[in-house]
Amino acid sequence: MKLAKSALLAIPAAAALFATxxxxxxxxxxxxxxxxxxxxxAEVPINWHAIIMFVIFVGITLIITYVAATRTKTASDxxxxxxxxxxxxxGMAIAGDYMSAASFLGITxxxxxxxxxxxxFSVGWLVxxxxxxxxxxxxxxxxxxxxxxxxVSFRLKQGPVRxxxxxxxxxxxxxxLIGQAVGAGQLLHTLVPQVSYREAIVAVGGLIIIYVTFGGxxxxxxxxxxxxxxxxxxxxxxAFGVMxxxxxxxxxxxxxxxxxxxxxxxxxxxVVKIGAKANPIESISLGLTLMFGTAGLxxxxxxxxxxxxxxxxxKSVLYGTCFIGYFYVLTFIIGFGAIVLVANNPEYVANISxxxxxxxxGGSMPAIYLSHAVGGDxxxxxxxxxxxxxxxxxxxxxxxxxxxxxxxxxxxxxxMKGKATERQEVWxxxxxxxxxxxxxxxxxxxxxxxxxxxIVALTxxxxxxxxxxxxxxxxxxxxxxxxxxxxxxxxxxIGSIVLLVLGPTIWTKILEMGPAIFPYxxxxxxxxxxxxIVAYVASVTDDSESAKLERAxxxxxxxxxxTGLGAEEGAVSH
Amino acid sequence: xxxLIASKIQKNPxxxxxxxxxxxxxxxLSAIVCIxxxxxxxxxxxxxxxxxxxxxxxxxxxxxxxxGVGVIIASCILTGIYVFIANNTFDPIVNEIVREASK
Numbered sequence: 001m002k003l004a005k006s007a008l009l010a011i012p013a014a015a016a017l018f019a020t021x022x023x024x025x026x027x028x029x030x031x032x033x034x035x036x037x038x039x040x041x042a043e044v045p046i047n048w049h050a051i052i053m054f055v056i057f058v059g060i061t062l063i064i065t066y067v068a069a070t071r072t073k074t075a076s077d078x079x080x081x082x083x084x085x086x087x088x089x090x091g092m093a094i095a096g097d098y099m100s101a102a103s104f105l106g107i108t109x110x111x112x113x114x115x116x117x118x119x120x121f122s123v124g125w126l127v128x129x130x131x132x133x134x135x136x137x138x139x140x141x142x143x144x145x146x147x148x149x150x151x152v153s154f155r156l157k158q159g160p161v162r163x164x165x166x167x168x169x170x171x172x173x174x175x176x177l178i179g180q181a182v183g184a185g186q187l188l189h190t191l192v193p194q195v196s197y198r199e200a201i202v203a204v205g206g207l208i209i210i211y212v213t214f215g216g217x218x219x220x221x222x223x224x225x226x227x228x229x230x231x232x233x234x235x236x237x238x239a240f241g242v243m244x245x246x247x248x249x250x251x252x253x254x255x256x257x258x259x260x261x262x263x264x265x266x267x268x269x270x271v272v273k274i275g276a277k278a279n280p281i282e283s284i285s286l287g288l289t290l291m292f293g294t295a296g297l298x299x300x301x302x303x304x305x306x307x308x309x310x311x312x313x314x315k316s317v318l319y320g321t322c323f324i325g326y327f328y329v330l331t332f333i334i335g336f337g338a339i340v341l342v343a344n345n346p347e348y349v350a351n352i353s354x355x356x357x358x359x360x361x362g363g364s365m366p367a368i369y370l371s372h373a374v375g376g377d378x379x380x381x382x383x384x385x386x387x388x389x390x391x392x393x394x395x396x397x398x399x400x401x402x403x404x405x406x407x408x409x410x411x412x413x414x415x416m417k418g419k420a421t422e423r424q425e426v427w428x429x430x431x432x433x434x435x436x437x438x439x440x441x442x443x444x445x446x447x448x449x450x451x452x453x454x455i456v457a458l459t460x461x462x463x464x465x466x467x468x469x470x471x472x473x474x475x476x477x478x479x480x481x482x483x484x485x486x487x488x489x490x491x492x493x494i495g496s497i498v499l500l501v502l503g504p505t506i507w508t509k510i511l512e513m514g515p516a517i518f519p520y521x522x523x524x525x526x527x528x529x530x531x532x533i534v535a536y537v538a539s540v541t542d543d544s545e546s547a548k549l550e551r552a553x554x555x556x557x558x559x560x561x562x563t564g565l566g567a568e569e570g571a572v573s574h
Numbered sequence: 575x576x577x578l579i580a581s582k583i584q585k586n587p588x589x590x591x592x593x594x595x596x597x598x599x600x601x602x603l604s605a606i607v608c609i610x611x612x613x614x615x616x617x618x619x620x621x622x623x624x625x626x627x628x629x630x631x632x633x634x635x636x637x638x639x640x641x642g643v644g645v646i647i648a649s650c651i652l653t654g655i656y657v658f659i660a661n662n663t664f665d666p667i668v669n670e671i672v673r674e675a676s677k
Contacts, residue, residue: 116639120618122642122646123614123642123646124615127611130604130607130649130653130656133653133656135600138660251633251635254634254635255634265634268628268634268635269636271625272622278622280620283615284615287611287612291611314657314660318650318654322650325650555580558593562592562668563583565579565675
C-alpha cells in the first residue's frame with residue numbers, strides 16, 4: 001500500500017514535468033499550456049492551435065472537393081468514384097469510415113475509466129471484418145451497382161425489396177448521423193468554447209453538404225483516406241509518446257496505471273464495466289451485435305462498389321482490417337497512457353479532491369488531453385483537428401450512403417420504375433444530400449441535451465438483425481424469396497426497435513417508466529434468430545409462381561457472384 | 575452474360591469445383607473467427623476468473639489482455655490467408671472458366 005501511495009505521488013509529478021518540458025520545447029511563445037482548457041468559457045483565450053489545424057484541413061478538403069467535382073460526370077463517378085479506387089486506397093477509406101471519433105475518443109475513454117474492459121469492445125468491432133471478407137466483399141462487388149439493395153434485389157422483386165432495404169439503411173444512417181452530430185457539436189464546443197454547440201453543428205452540416213454534393217464519392221473517399229492517414233499517424237505518435245515516457249515497457253505502463261487508477265487492480269480484471277454485474281446473455285448479445293452489425297452498415301458496404309474489381313475489394317478488406325486492428329491496439333495504449341499522464345493532473349482534472357479521473361470538458365476527453373501531455377499545444381491542436389476531421393469524413397460517408405438509398409433505390413427504382421435518367425437520379429441524390437445534411441443539423445440540435453447512449457446499440461442492432469442476415473441469405477441461399485426477405489427485414493427492424501424501447505436504457509433511464517420489460521441492452525440474441533426463422537418459414541412456404549422463378553434465377557446470380565461475369569466494369573486506371 | 579455462356583459455365587466441372595472450394599474456405603474461416611471470438615466472449619461470461627489471472631506471478635497483465643490482442647492479430651492473419659489463397663488459387667481458375675466459356 002505504501003508503495004502504491006508513493007507511486008501515486010511520484011508519477012503525476014514526473015508526468016507534469018514531462019508535459020511542461022515537451023510543451024515548452026514545442027511552443028515557447030504560449031506560456032500557459034492551460035490556455036487550451038475549456039473549464040471557464042468566459043475567460044479562455046481562443047485555442048488558435050486547434051483552429052489553425054481545422055482551417056488547414058478544411059482548406060485541403062475543399063481543394064480535393066473542387067478537383068473531384070471537375071472529374072465527377074456520371075452517376076458511377078458520383079456514387080462509386082468511377083470504380084477507380086485501388087485496394088490500398090479503399091482499405092484506408094474503409095479504416096477511415098470505421099475509425100470514427102466515437103471509437104477513437106470512446107474506446108480510449110472506456111479504457112481510461114474501466115481499463116481492460118475497453119479491449120472487449122475493440123475486439124468485437126474488429127472481428128466483423130474477416131466475416132465481411134470471407135462472405136460478402138467480393139460477391140457484393142460482383143453483384144451490385146451502388147447499394148447493397150442492388151444485391152438483395154438481384155433476383156427478387158425490385159419494388160418491395162428495395163423499399164425494405166432503403167428503409168433500414170435510412171434508419172441506420174439517420175440515427176448514426178444524430179450520434180455523430182451531437183458528438184461533433186460537443187467536441188468542437190469543448191475545444192473552442194467561443195464556438196457554440198449549434199454553430200459547430202451547422203458548420204459540420206454545411207461542410208459535408210459541400211463535399212458530397214459537389215465531390216460525390218470521389219471527394220468523400222479522399223477526405224476519408226487523408227483523415228485515416230492523419231488519425232493513424234496522430235495515434236501512433238501519441239502511443240509512441242506514452243511508450244517513451246514508460247521506457248518502452250508495457251509492464252511498466254500497466255503497473256503504473258494500476259498504481260495510479262483509483263480502482264487499482266480492478267482495471268485489469270474488468271471483463272465487464274467497473275461496477276456492473278457480469279451477465280452471460282448480455283455479453284453474447286453484445287458480441288453478436290458488434291460482429292454482425294459491422295457487416296451490415298450501409299456506408300461501409302457501399303465502399304465495395306468503388307473499387308475496380310472483386311480482387312481489389314478483397315485486398316481492401318485485408319488492408320482495412322490491419323489498419324483498424326493496429327488502431328485499436330493504439331487506442332488501448334493511449335487509454336492506459338491517459339491513466340498515467342492525464343488522471344490526477346490538476347491541469348486536466350476538474351476537481352482533484354473529488355475524483356482524480358473526472359476531466360474538464362467531460363468523459364470523452366482523455367485522448368485529447370493525453371495529446372497535450374505528450375506533445376504540447378500544437379499536438380493538441382493537431383489531434384483536436386483530426387478528431388474534427390474524423391467526424392466530417394464519417395458524416396460525409398453516411399450522408400452519401402443515405403442519399404444513395406433514397407435516390408438510387410427509392411426514387412429511380414421504386415418510384416420511377418427504372419425510367420429516370422442518370423442525370424435526374426444524380427440530381428435527386430444531391431437534393432437528398434442537402435436534405436439529409438439539414439435533417440442531421442436539426443436533429444443534432446434537438447438531441448443536444450438528450451441521452452444518446454442508446455444510439456450505437458440501435459444502429460448496430462438494426463444492421464446486425466436486418467441488413468446483414470438478409471444480404472447473406474440472398475447471396476448464399478437459393479431458397480430465399482421476396483416474401484421471405486421482406487418479412488425477415490421488417491422483423492429485424494421492428495423487433496430491434498421495440499425491444500430497445502422496452503430495454504433498460506430507453507424504458508427505464510430515458511422514459512422513466514420503471515423496471516425494463518425487456519431486461520437486456522442488446523436485443524440481437526433474440527431478434528437475429530427470429531429473423532432467420534421468419535426468412536426460412538416465409539420462403540419455404542412460398543409456392544407462388546414468382547417464388548419459383550426467383551429460385552431458378554439463383555444459378556445466374558451465382559455465376560456472376562463467383563466469376564464476376566457481367567459485373568459493373570471498373571475504371572482501367574486513374 | 576448470354577444464356578449460352580451461362581449454360582457452358584454451369585456444365586464446367588471446374589466451376590462446380592471452384593464454388594465448392596471457395597465455399598468451404600469461406601465458411602471454415604468464418605467458423606474459426608466465430609469460435610475464437612465467441613470463445614473469448616463465453617469466457618468473459620462464464621469463466622472470467624481465467625481471463626483475469628495474471629500472466630506471471632509478478633505481472634499485472636491479465637491473460638485476457640493477451641487473448642484479446644491475440645484475437646485481433648489472428649483476425650488480421652486469417653484475412654491475409656484468405657486473400658493469399660484467393661489471389662493464387664481462385665483467380666487463375668476463374669480466369670480459365672471465363673476464357674473457356676467465351677470460346
